Structures are given as structure tokens and as C-alpha cells.
Amino acid sequence: MPESAPLASTTGETAPSGDRRRTVVTLIGLALLGALVGVASKSADASASQWVRDRANGPAVFVFAVSLLAWRSPGPVGAALRSVVFFSAMCVAYYAWSSEA
Numbered sequence: 111m112p113e114s115a116p117l118a119s120t121t122g123e124t125a126p127s128g129d130r131r132r133t134v135v136t137l138i139g140l141a142l143l144g145a146l147v148g149v150a151s152k153s154a155d156a157s158a159s160q161w162v163r164d165r166a167n168g169p170a171v172f173v174f175a176v177s178l179l180a181w182r183s184p185g186p187v188g189a190a191l192r193s194v195v196f197f198s199a200m201c202v203a204y205y206a207w208s209s210e211a
Contacts, residue, residue: 137195140179144196147175148203172200 154166165171176193183189 144199145203
């Protein structure tokens with residue numbers, strides 16, 4: 111059984127539809143996870159605990175999350191795409207929740 115081609119190969123081949131579908135599902139899942147993290151972070155702003163507010167809104171948490179995404183990605187393009195999708199969804203959800211509060 112032949113191995114599947116990467117999404118962007120140097121020979122101009124495209125990935126089989128199964129790989130493409132998996133990539134789309136992964137990106138949608140990361141967008142949903144990013145949105146959940148954004149809402150949770152904004153909700154932590156209203157927490158009575160200063161410790162929770164400090165931990166949930168520090169940049170270290172988000173840098174760590176994006177670093178894990180990049181580490182588990184198949185390559186540099188995948189790492190960049192996954193990180194952008196996660197972080198963009200997180201920021202949109204955070205500020206959308208801010209405008210409602």
C-alpha cells in the first residue's frame with residue numbers, strides 16, 4: 111500500500127482526499143479549542159481570585175499552548191497554520207466575549 115503524499119510536495123502532487131479531510135477536521139477542532147480557551151480566559155478576568163486572573167491571562171499560558179501545537183505538527187507549514195488558527199480563534203472569542211460583557 112503506497113504512503114500518502116504530503117499536502118504540499120515538491121513534485122506538485124496533492125494529498126489524497128482522506129489526508130485533506132483529516133487536516134480540515136484538525137483545523138476546525140483547533141479553532142473550536144481556541145474559541146473555548148478565549149472564552150475561558152475572558153471568564154477568568156471576572157474571577158474573584160487574583161491567582162486565577164494572573165495565571166489565565168499571562169502570555170506564558172498561550173505561548174506554551176501554541177508551542178505544543180507546533181511541536182505536534184507534521185512540519186513547519188503545518189505548525190504555522192495550526193498556530194494561526196488556534197490563536198486567531200482564541201483572540202476572536204476573547205474579544206467577542208468582551209464586547210458582550
